[in-house]
Amino acid sequence: MLCLAFAALAVQCTQNNASNPGVTAAPTVKVDSAAVVKRGEYLVTIAGCNDCHSPKIMTEMGPAPDPKRLMSGHPAEETLPAVTDKKMIAPGQWALFSPSLTAAVGPWGTSFAANLTPDDTGIGNWTYAQFEKALREGKSKGMDGTRPLLPPMPWPNLVKMNDEDMKAIFAYLKSLPPVKNAVPNQLPPAAG
Numbered sequence: 001m002l003c004l005a006f007a008a009l010a011v012q013c014t015q016n017n018a019s020n021p022g023v024t025a026a027p028t029v030k031v032d033s034a035a036v037v038k039r040g041e042y043l044v045t046i047a048g049c050n051d052c053h054s055p056k057i058m059t060e061m062g063p064a065p066d067p068k069r070l071m072s073g074h075p076a077e078e079t080l081p082a083v084t085d086k087k088m089i090a091p092g093q094w095a096l097f098s099p100s101l102t103a104a105v106g107p108w109g110t111s112f113a114a115n116l117t118p119d120d121t122g123i124g125n126w127t128y129a130q131f132e133k134a135l136r137e138g139k140s141k142g143m144d145g146t147r148p149l150l151p152p153m154p155w156p157n158l159v160k161m162n163d164e165d166m167k168a169i170f171a172y173l174k175s176l177p178p179v180k181n182a183v184p185n186q187l188p189p190a191a192g
Contacts, residue, residue: 033171040172043165044071052113052152055100063101072122072179073115074102080110095151104152110187111150119178131170135161150186 044050054065055075069075080098083105088094095106102113115122123131130142138155140146149155158166 036168036171037175038172039165040168040170040175043169044172047158049116052102052104053116055102069179069181071116071173071176072119072181073183074098074112074181075100076182076184078102080105106151107189108150109189111153112183112186113153115179115181115183116173117176117179117181118174119180121180121182122178123173124178128167128170131173132166135159135166147186 050065050070053071053073055069055072055078056063057066058064078098078100080103083089083096089096089106091107093107095104097104104111118124126142132142133139133144134142134149135155135158137159138149138153140149
């Protein structure tokens with residue numbers, strides 16, 4: 001009976017607010033898209049995403065992300081040197097990185113950092129759901145039935161990222177200048 005009384009009171013209050021111009025509803029919070037993009041840029045920076053997903057230029061401080069190719073992945077035109085001693089990349093041994101630090105060779109084979117710019121050769125056609133699936137489930141291209149993301153992509157560290165941060169990263173990546181760069185497919189261990 002008490003529940004019915006509260007329900008009736010709630011309905012009455014709602015009707016009174018709608019018909020009473022002096023009573024205002026709680027303001028809706030407007031999301032500042034520039035602030036979301038800025039948050040995404042911050043998260044990409046502190047997470048070190050540029051370490052692998054951006055080709056490098058040499059500076060007086062060592063290699064630094066190339067600002068013209070931020071987040072564009074492994075350069076399609078960059079040829080990797082041959083691994084002459086396969087024992088070096090056997091389990092428990094070494095993992096090797098390309099000169100641009102955008103490709104890695106190890107017991108899993110050869111993996112290439114993806115193009116994360118909004119070009120069609122990157123994530124230009126991706127939905128947020130695909131992006132989230134890639135980072136939360138480790139699925140290539142964020143699609144079921146695809147191969148897992150390969151090392152050194154630390155996707156297991158990102159699975160518990162909150163939704164707001166994940167959306168901010170996606171918004172930042174979609175705000176970047178598109179870079180046309182069709183990253184090569186991974187190579188199996190025998191070819192690595």
